[in-house]
Amino acid sequence: MDLTIEGLTVEASTKTLVRDVGLAAHDGEVVGLVGPNGSGKSTILKCTYRALRPTAGRILLGDADLRGMTMKQSALRLAALSQQSSVEFGFTVDEVVATGRLPHTGLLGRDAADARQVIAGALHTAGAEHLSGRSFLELSGGERQRVLIARALAQQPQVLILDEPTNHLDVKHQIDVLRRVRELGITVVTALHDLNLAAMFCDRIYVLDEGAIVASGTPRQVVTPPLVRAVFGVAAHVVEHPETGAPQLLYSPDTAYDDTACDDAFPGAVPTVEETTPA
Numbered sequence: 001m002d003l004t005i006e007g008l009t010v011e012a013s014t015k016t017l018v019r020d021v022g023l024a025a026h027d028g029e030v031v032g033l034v035g036p037n038g039s040g041k042s043t044i045l046k047c048t049y050r051a052l053r054p055t056a057g058r059i060l061l062g063d064a065d066l067r068g069m070t071m072k073q074s075a076l077r078l079a080a081l082s083q084q085s086s087v088e089f090g091f092t093v094d095e096v097v098a099t100g101r102l103p104h105t106g107l108l109g110r111d112a113a114d115a116r117q118v119i120a121g122a123l124h125t126a127g128a129e130h131l132s133g134r135s136f137l138e139l140s141g142g143e144r145q146r147v148l149i150a151r152a153l154a155q156q157p158q159v160l161i162l163d164e165p166t167n168h169l170d171v172k173h174q175i176d177v178l179r180r181v182r183e184l185g186i187t188v189v190t191a192l193h194d195l196n197l198a199a200m201f202c203d204r205i206y207v208l209d210e211g212a213i214v215a216s217g218t219p220r221q222v223v224t225p226p227l228v229r230a231v232f233g234v235a236a237h238v239v240e241h242p243e244t245g246a247p248q249l250l251y252s253p254d255t256a257y258d259d260t261a262c263d264d265a266f267p268g269a270v271p272t273v274e275e276t277t278p279a
């Protein structure tokens, strides 16, 4: 299912948090949202899962405008892992993941799917099956994150919104979770701080700066030294991943480093392209 964001603007009191944002994630695509702290990534994602009401613009799931859908209708199509996801009570891991089934069942309804199988599959995809039966509150930060990802997957969404899914995860689980989510074949929009992970796992990347999209395109088009310097203020080399060909950044410890030298030093570096406009 396609997710389309058109002309999204969010204002809070006197401040414009995001302005005129356009973003399209096509059916089955994994789309990354990157940008510095405070650039508006979470704000955009919150609008997609209806934790925030935009001031202007619209969000479409397929052809349907979110504003015309009930919460249940949108939750049957779209699931989210937010940065603030938390569980206050002493639920077991399985109970937490089972709450992902609520849009399908309602509070007292019956689940048409085999819920136990769905929950087991979600725990597996999130790399959390060994945590089944444990109390959620006794888990480590990374273990909790994997259970919360499983809860979103148990919703069996066609569109998955992930706000920093790799938070708290060790490197193996960062790669595992993104790879397995990608293998689901559903539409994913994910905010990521790690540009190398974004380049490795995303089909396309949108770059946000101060509430506006400043570039978008494939990882090769977007992950370039000039862009990383302009948006993040960091000098970097780009090399091709020897196995996948994905651009990977090697950061310079000196942010004043001359990045024109980077390209000379790395002949395989990805060429710079003009900023592209959002689809």
Ligand SMILES: Nc1ncnc2c1ncn2[C@@H]1O[C@H](COP(=O)(O)OP(=O)(O)OP(=O)(O)O)[C@@H](O)[C@H]1O
Binding pocket: 012, 013, 015, 017, 035, 036, 037, 038, 039, 040, 041, 042, 043, 044
């Ligand atoms: N309710 C609000 N009122 C005023 N300002 C807000 C509100 N919510 C968010 N902001 C501000 O909007 C900006 C964008 O915040 P947002 O959380 O979307 O950024 P982000 O790109 O997700 O950041 P990070 O990478 O740090 O998670 C920030 O400057 C934040 O302080």
